Amino acid sequence: MSAEVEEMLKRFQNFKNIVGIMVIDNDGIPIKTTMEYNLTLHYAAVMQTLREKAQQVVLDLDATNEFTFLRLRTLRHEVLLCPEVDYFIVVLQLPCD
Amino acid sequence: MNRILEEVIHRNAPIVDRIIAEHTAGYVVADNMANAVAETSFDNTSAQALVKHLNGTLVPACQSVVRDLDPTNQLTYMRVATRKFEYLVAPEEYFTITVVQ
Numbered sequence: 001m002s003a004e005v006e007e008m009l010k011r012f013q014n015f016k017n018i019v020g021i022m023v024i025d026n027d028g029i030p031i032k033t034t035m036e037y038n039l040t041l042h043y044a045a046v047m048q049t050l051r052e053k054a055q056q057v058v059l060d061l062d063a064t065n066e067f068t069f070l071r072l073r074t075l076r077h078e079v080l081l082c083p084e085v086d087y088f089i090v091v092l093q094l095p096c097d
Numbered sequence: 098m099n100r101i102l103e104e105v106i107h108r109n110a111p112i113v114d115r116i117i118a119e120h121t122a123g124y125v126v127a128d129n130m131a132n133a134v135a136e137t138s139f140d141n142t143s144a145q146a147l148v149k150h151l152n153g154t155l156v157p158a159c160q161s162v163v164r165d166l167d168p169t170n171q172l173t174y175m176r177v178a179t180r181k182f183e184y185l186v187a188p189e190e191y192f193t194i195t196v197v198q
Contacts, residue, residue, distance in 0.1 A: 058179050
């Protein structure tokens with residue numbers, strides 16, 4: 001399983017637009033990352049709170065709905081947050097346009 | 098502030114029509130100063146609930162996250178995907194546009 005994950009990470013890393021990929025545990029501990037460690041820790045902490053907030057907001061708006069994905073676009077990059085059951089993935093990429 | 102908003106809304110009416118013609122479920126334009134709904138295609142109560150939740154909590158949280166990571170950076174656009182809909186949120190200086198599709 002771990003080989004598949006590595007393979008996938010390598011595949012995505014080769015896209016020109018991608019700055020970094022991080023896989024973070026539900027407790028905010030980075031499991032796998034392609035970026036520098038301190039930055040990853042920072043992102044992990046901050047994205048974890050954001051993920052919980054977004055989940056709360058979606059549940060508040062409609063209790064039957066579920067938060068599946070978050071995309072933040074900023075001046076410098078685009079951050080994609082993909083929550084899964086036991087972990088969540090954060091991808092940093094350069095904005096397409 | 099409201100007058101400026103109304104002007105902008107009038108000027109963008111054809112764009113709004115185009116957006117509505119696509120897969121959209123609706124839109125909400127909210128005024129940032131008062132966190133109030135300026136214009137919406139939904140009924141008023143759900144629009145207000147949407148604005149209060151999204152604009153009131155999630156957008157400022159995301160903005161602070163972005164500034165926390167890099168003080169020179171700024172949130173320009175946000176997309177929240179859920180199972181049923183996708184919320185496209187564009188916070189501007191004076192107002193925030195949210196499109197649900």
